[in-house]
Amino acid sequence: MKHIIPYIAILLLATVIIYSNAEKERTRITERCQDTFSHAIRTEKKLLIKQFCMQYRQENSPNSLSVEDKKDWYDQNYLIATSPSRHQLDSLFRDGAHKINRNISTAIGYTFNGKNFFSGDESCRKSVIPVQECVYRKDTISTTDIVLQAYIHIPFYVPLQNTYTYAVVFMASVALAICFLYTRRRKKNMTGIPLQELPETGNRTTDNARWIIISKEVWWDEKNHIIKKGETSMILTGESLKFFKLFLENKSFFLSYKTIYESYGLKDEAPEFKDRIYQSIKLLRKDLIGFGITIRSVRGRGYELIFQ
Template structure:
């Protein structure tokens, strides 16, 4: 009986390790893929919002300025500043980002954070989904003062079932069904063996003097009272 329990515990431990290994490997692979795809969606959304809502840019550049920030960076900073004035909560950008995510095959919840002059505005809901968060960030500068920087962050929420992935889940379910089927088959087989052995046991259980003999096999008897084995 002890050996049977040890085997069962050992099998369960091996099965658990196998399932955790499958889940971990799948999660690492999926997270990396989702990071890459969501980064493409984030950068594409930034470009698309700028093209849609800022059709024209007029530059007044002072070549003698000591400010070493490039013209391109200043244009990008001005664009983000203007877009934030037009849509202070950044819901518009969040919508564009989510659409770009869907184009990448990712139907996931997202949120946007916009930080400027120490103030942060976020589209994040209070009851935001749990699980893993992937964060993409881009900072825009107009000068060397960090308080003037504009930081745009995109959050992607990954529930665990998405992180593990459907193929891995199906594999785990299949292994579980096979394990349950094997366990039921083994238990039924053991019960049949016990039933086959118990017929002669009941008929051949003896009481001689103070001994109570039980047949273990054709040649082996067990005295359960005095703990004696007899071989015939």
């Protein structure tokens, strides 16, 4: 067994590195597909909506939704009425995804007026993963919402097709060859030498949670990314975790647009990130409902956390 352990260690290390890199590549592909879907939505509107005339009176609109949100809803309502299959959007999204990788399969869907549409084969619906969801509202009644969804299927071999994977395989092969030659050469010299046993150590469990109070009843464990209020707790992940930590960095829990774009490595506002930021804030707002926390949009400035 002592001769097999080095081979197992090399193979395990190579497998972990390749798997980790594949997951990063899969995440990168997914994020690029999110941006591609947002771009496809904007392009579809430019192609199919040449002119838009609207009369709007704030006094006739008792809800707090902005004019832009309502206009986006009417745009999507018109596009669904014109083409219930959303063929143009489906084609634009597929073409954009194929520019990332030709082996990626795509589909779109939407929910409106109790109807659920899916552009792909229903038999393949379980194999695709949702990468983006855009919600359009004209009022506070959720039954009138228009929800667009983007789906992709990434074959398992796609994230592995990169020079990094090939380099790891090559280095692992060289390491195995060196290990084989070394153990073969040293085998006779090691004969008869007793092995020393290492002292046994007992297992020890500790509570590694470090809670800080961010409001009167809400606690936050930054190390494990857990938010807690009473018996209710949740682990924040992905974009929700990113934006929540950005809020906490400001003592007044205010997050400016400038800070958001700087977190993406941008100096100025980028239109292609607008939908992505909006959806990320919306997802975080949904996650924080059960903790008595809301996110208020400050027009032209950014967002603010409000504790009830």
